Amino acid sequence: MMIETTNYYRWRKFKNRFFQFLLIMAAIAVLTPILLIVQYTFVKGAGSLNLDFFTNLPKPVGEVGGGMRHAILGTLYLVAIGAAIAVPIGIMAGIYLAEFDKKSALSRILSFAIDLLTGVPSIIVGIFAYILLVVPMKSFNAMAGGVALSIIILPIVTRATEEILKLVPDHIREAGLALGIPRWKVIFMIVVPGSFKGIFTGVMLAISRAAGETAPLLFTAFGNMYMSYRIDQPMASLPVQIYNYAISPFEDWQRQAWGGAFVLIIIVLGINLTSRAIINRNELINFFSELKKKLNSKKA
Amino acid sequence: MEEAKTILSTKNLECFFGDFQAVKGISIDYKEKSINAIIGPSGCGKSTYLRSLNRIHEEIPGAYNKGEVNLLGKNIYEKDVDPVLIRRNIGMVFQKPNPFPSLSIFDNVVIGLKLQGVKNKSLLQEKAEHSLRKAALWDEVKDKLNKPGTSLSGGQQQRLCIARTIAVDPPVILMDEPTSALDPIATASIEELMMELKKEFCVIIVTHNMQQAARVADNTAFFVLGELIEQGASEQIFTNPKQKKTEDYITGRFG
Ligand SMILES: Nc1ncnc2c1ncn2[C@@H]1O[C@H](COP(=O)(O)OP(=O)(O)OP(=O)(O)O)[C@@H](O)[C@H]1O
Ligand SMILES: [Mg+2]
Numbered sequence: 001m002m003i004e005t006t007n008y009y010r011w012r013k014f015k016n017r018f019f020q021f022l023l024i025m026a027a028i029a030v031l032t033p034i035l036l037i038v039q040y041t042f043v044k045g046a047g048s049l050n051l052d053f054f055t056n057l058p059k060p061v062g063e064v065g066g067g068m069r070h071a072i073l074g075t076l077y078l079v080a081i082g083a084a085i086a087v088p089i090g091i092m093a094g095i096y097l098a099e100f101d102k103k104s105a106l107s108r109i110l111s112f113a114i115d116l117l118t119g120v121p122s123i124i125v126g127i128f129a130y131i132l133l134v135v136p137m138k139s140f141n142a143m144a145g146g147v148a149l150s151i152i153i154l155p156i157v158t159r160a161t162e163e164i165l166k167l168v169p170d171h172i173r174e175a176g177l178a179l180g181i182p183r184w185k186v187i188f189m190i191v192v193p194g195s196f197k198g199i200f201t202g203v204m205l206a207i208s209r210a211a212g213e214t215a216p217l218l219f220t221a222f223g224n225m226y227m228s229y230r231i232d233q234p235m236a237s238l239p240v241q242i243y244n245y246a247i248s249p250f251e252d253w254q255r256q257a258w259g260g261a262f263v264l265i266i267i268v269l270g271i272n273l274t275s276r277a278i279i280n281r282n283e284l285i286n287f288f289s290e291l292k293k294k295l296n297s298k299k300a
Numbered sequence: 301m302e303e304a305k306t307i308l309s310t311k312n313l314e315c316f317f318g319d320f321q322a323v324k325g326i327s328i329d330y331k332e333k334s335i336n337a338i339i340g341p342s343g344c345g346k347s348t349y350l351r352s353l354n355r356i357h358e359e360i361p362g363a364y365n366k367g368e369v370n371l372l373g374k375n376i377y378e379k380d381v382d383p384v385l386i387r388r389n390i391g392m393v394f395q396k397p398n399p400f401p402s403l404s405i406f407d408n409v410v411i412g413l414k415l416q417g418v419k420n421k422s423l424l425q426e427k428a429e430h431s432l433r434k435a436a437l438w439d440e441v442k443d444k445l446n447k448p449g450t451s452l453s454g455g456q457q458q459r460l461c462i463a464r465t466i467a468v469d470p471p472v473i474l475m476d477e478p479t480s481a482l483d484p485i486a487t488a489s490i491e492e493l494m495m496e497l498k499k500e501f502c503v504i505i506v507t508h509n510m511q512q513a514a515r516v517a518d519n520t521a522f523f524v525l526g527e528l529i530e531q532g533a534s535e536q537i538f539t540n541p542k543q544k545k546t547e548d549y550i551t552g553r554f555g
Binding site for chain 1: 354356359361384385386387388389391392394396398400401402403411412415416461464465468470
């Protein structure tokens with residue numbers, strides 16, 4: 001038999017290259033906006049950052065300077081309220097969906113509700129929290145903001161937990177049951193801890209998503225210009241502060257809006273990176289001990 | 301010689317997946333301190349039957365059983381019986397080695413005891429060493445008990461799963477093709493281990509390996525399409541089968 005397929009081979013090689021090229025272009029298309037956003041906010045925002053920006057409160061209109069301490073802390077506070085409400089409930093609901101009554105009416109309704117909740121525009125979430133908590137209290141308040149953020153966090157955490165647990169093969173559960181371990185203990189002591197990394201990543205993703213939301217806070221926590229820790233009073237947040245400053249006519253406020261945007265991006269990236277670092281702690285430790293070994297062996 | 305005691309027996313055991321009946325009325329007695337093989341063509345219901353002996357079968361949605369499984373004379377399918385307690389008395393080793401991926405070698409062995417409420421550290425230590433020795437794994441892992449169970453080789457993982465099963469001390473151990481994912485050397489070591497286990501436990505093993513059944517099992521049962529065709533002493537089954545089907549199967553003419 002002759003192996004004479006040179007033309008075919010070239011053609012195939014060309015096709016291969018062509019599709020590889022397409023995929024690389026797609027990857028670049030994904031990367032571009034991320035890089036541009038970070039770069040642009042850095043260029044515009046980093047210049048506004050100084051110690052004052054983090055430690056001071058806004059100055060009266062017309063005076064240059066002042067900072068966003070209240071908004072930075074406010075965002076952390078609101079996100080903490082939201083997470084405290086949504087993370088435990090979301091994880092539990094995710095466990096229920098993945099591990100119990102998979103086919104029951106309740107779990108199908110719940111699953112459908114989670115899909116709906118994920119799709120609800122965040123401005124609607126804000127209106128809902130407004131009606132639920134702002135109207136009866138007759139004042140914008142931090143609690144309403146936290147609840148609104150919890151509604152953003154909840155479906156993401158639930159879905160993430162469910163999907164991660166579904167990746168655990170059934171034979172792991174059967175191995176636990178076969179040891180005479182009751183079902184609930186198999187789930188809570190073996191299956192869930194084994195999926196900790198994945199669930200943790202989902203939680204962090206949801207939290208960083210909530211940290212950047214503006215719409216749910218506009219008429220719940222509302223925002224203010226001074227430091228407040230009160231849960232029944234309006235509270236500032238970075239997204240709302242950025243929004244208010246950005247649409248203001250004052251140049252110094254617009255400058256500070258960029259600074260706030262930059263800080264917000266750093267917070268969101270920071271949450272992502274720290275959670276990754278925590279998850280990969282063992283790999284990090286291994287990396288450094290390997291490095292140490294290499295350095296030592298070089299010395300010797 | 302004194303007559304060995306029957307520890308487990310099935311009486312007219314039937315197993316269903318919804319409308320589909322996979323096992324059709326099987327009655328077998330299992331003696332203490334014996335190895336019992338179940339052989340038969342793929343899909344004949346061996347795994348399903350085995351999984352009904354420790355009430356794992358019913359964990360599959362829609363799956364249920366009829367008939368009796370008697371453990372020391374008590375039917376485990378009676379209403380007031382807690383399957384959790386049954387499973388502590390009838391352990392199981394699966395086809396694919398399945399150590400718990402999140403747990404260390406040590407914790408894999410003692411997790412059953414831990415979750416039964418044993419807290420005493422030195423007792424757990426003792427049990428872990430005892431079980432790992434019994435499973436012929438101690439020397440290979442004693443210096444890395446804190447490494448993940450999944451860091452071991454396939455054969456070692458399977459012995460770890462056996463150690464985990466032994467640790468809760470069940471008088472009966474079920475094994476579903478425990479060596480089908482292993483190489484000949486690992487298989488030989490598991491077989492040796494089974495002979496060792498036989499001194500204390502009643503072992504019931506599903507296998508596709510006829511030589512294995514002939515080598516290790518005292519008794520062998522042959523299933524086809526959910527029915528028991530023939531059972532008896534392995535020697536008789538493999539050298540002088542009564543049924544034509546059995547003969548065809550063990551000589552490789554059918555299956
Ligand atoms: N989860 C399930 N749902 C429905 N039917 C099933 C299920 N598992 C197995 N069966 C059916 O039950 C019958 C017996 O299957 P089983 O796994 O017990 O066979 P087996 O003898 O162990 O086969 P093998 O030697 O291939 O492991 C088969 O016809 C199979 O298709
Ligand atoms: Mg099988």
